[in-house]
Amino acid sequence: MRVRYAMNRSATPRLGVIVPKKGNRLAVRRNRLKRITRDCFRRHQINLPAIDIIVHITAAVDDLKLHRLLEQVFGELKQNA
Numbered sequence: 001m002r003v004r005y006a007m008n009r010s011a012t013p014r015l016g017v018i019v020p021k022k023g024n025r026l027a028v029r030r031n032r033l034k035r036i037t038r039d040c041f042r043r044h045q046i047n048l049p050a051i052d053i054i055v056h057i058t059a060a061v062d063d064l065k066l067h068r069l070l071e072q073v074f075g076e077l078k079q080n081a
Helices: 027-047 063-080
Strands: 002-007 014-018 051-056
Touching: 014 027, 027 063, 051 063
Parallel strands: 014 051
Antiparallel strands: 002 051
């Protein structure tokens, strides 16, 4: 999983999610990974600065591991703000 971020000019943080077919062939699985990512972002959005975040899920990952990784990433982004 890769996470990139940059400051933006709007007042709120924004999220982009990329889940290619290569590691996750089924559309159902790709959509679930996107839903988990967006849900985690919504819970942390109030504490994040005005940044653009791009989450690129590069390989197959189970739901619990993805959730833990995202919690860690958004927590670090919140501390660095």
